[in-house]
Amino acid sequence: xxxxxxxxxxxxxxxxxxxxxxxxxxxxxxxxxxxxxxxxxxxxxxxxxxxxxxxxxxxxxxxxxxxxxxxxxxxxxxxxxxxxxxxxxxxxxxxxxxxxxxxxxxxxxxxxxxxxxxxxxxxxxxxxxxxxxxxxxxxxxxxxxxxxxxxxxxxxxxxxxxxxxxxxxxxxxxxxxxxxxxxxxxxxxxxxxxxxxxxxxxxxxxxxxxxxxxxxxxxxxxxxxxxxxxxxxxxxxxxxxxxxxxxxxxxxxxxxxxxxxxxxxxxxxxxxxxxxxxxxx
Numbered sequence: 001x002x003x004x005x006x007x008x009x010x011x012x013x014x015x016x017x018x019x020x021x022x023x024x025x026x027x028x029x030x031x032x033x034x035x036x037x038x039x040x041x042x043x044x045x046x047x048x049x050x051x052x053x054x055x056x057x058x059x060x061x062x063x064x065x066x067x068x069x070x071x072x073x074x075x076x077x078x079x080x081x082x083x084x085x086x087x088x089x090x091x092x093x094x095x096x097x098x099x100x101x102x103x104x105x106x107x108x109x110x111x112x113x114x115x116x117x118x119x120x121x122x123x124x125x126x127x128x129x130x131x132x133x134x135x136x137x138x139x140x141x142x143x144x145x146x147x148x149x150x151x152x153x154x155x156x157x158x159x160x161x162x163x164x165x166x167x168x169x170x171x172x173x174x175x176x177x178x179x180x181x182x183x184x185x186x187x188x189x190x191x192x193x194x195x196x197x198x199x200x201x202x203x204x205x206x207x208x209x210x211x212x213x214x215x216x217x218x219x220x221x222x223x224x225x226x227x228x229x230x231x232x233x234x235x236x237x238x239x240x241x242x243x244x245x246x247x248x249x250x251x252x253x254x255x256x257x258x259x260x261x262x263x264x265x266x267x268x269x270x271x272x273x274x275x276x277x278x279x280x281x
Contacts, residue, residue, distance in 0.1 A: 103246040110242045111235055117203055122152045125194050132186045133166075138173060148187060152194075154230045155214050159191040213237060 084104055091097040130145025138144065147165060151158035163184045170180035217237040221229030 099246070103243060106246060107239050107242045110238050114203075114238055115235060118153065118199075121194060121199055121202065122149045125149065125152055125190055129187055129190055132190070133183055136179075136182055136186075138169070138183055144169065144183070150231075152191070153234075155218065155234060157218065157230070159187065159195075163187045163191075209234070209237060209241065213241075 087104065088097045088100050091100055126145035126149030129148045130141040133141040133144055144166060148159075148162050151162040154161075166187050167181060167184040170183040174180040174182075214234060214237065217233040218230055221233040221236060223229070225232070
């Protein structure tokens with residue numbers, strides 16, 4: 001009963017896509033220099049007509065990407081103790097070992113603080129969206145709340161994708177276009193409050209990262225791991241930022257002219273050396 005309704009709502013887009021496909025095929029045939037002896041078989045591609053069709057076509061690749069990412073994380077965590085011990089014991093001095101231990105501890109603290117805070121915020125956001133969807137009569141509100149919680153881990157693009165999914169779900173549920181767009185409006189409004197008020201108030205400036213760096217990290221890790229890479233982009237960026245804060249920032253000019261490749265703030269460098277001497281003494 002829902003499929004004819006969504007087909008009726010999306011019929012103009014489907015017709016436009018079919019006409020565009022037919023126009024492209026005819027144009028390519030007209031540009032042919034010589035007639036073809038045999039008419040090639042054209043496989044008709046049917047656009048997804050329901051949310052279930054969209055999930056079933058994209059689910060296999062997403063499952064493979066998530067499985068690969070979970071496998072990598074599992075092996076990393078299983079060897080974390082040995083990796084940490086080797087990184088500390090391989091230092092040539094006691095001060096260097098203590099500095100390495102501090103860097104590792106800072107990485108763990110910053111990453112766990114970010115993940116714990118963002119997880120709590122995302123869970124509350126998902127519950128609020130689920131409650132609002134339940135109040136307007138949207139089916140399976142807990143499922144939609146879980147989708148919102150998961151996609152909100154992906155900065156910028158995740159909430160937009162969640163709003164698009166809710167808009168499609170609204171088109172399948174409500175006959176009126178205004179009511180069909182209310183679920184997406186609930187998601188957008190809740191996310192605007194969360195992103196501009198709640199998260200800055202709770203997280204503060206401690207874990208502030210440049211939006212440009214976030215977009216670069218999303219692009220790179222999304223290209224490497226797909227959906228799983230997009231979910232892990234910000235935690236990996238926090239790890240890199242914490243290490244560079246302790247070890248020094250890349251000095252591109254120094255690298256080109258064969259000088260030092262890492263530079264530190266003078267006060268930070270003195271503080272690190274003073275802490276190392278205190279630990280040695």
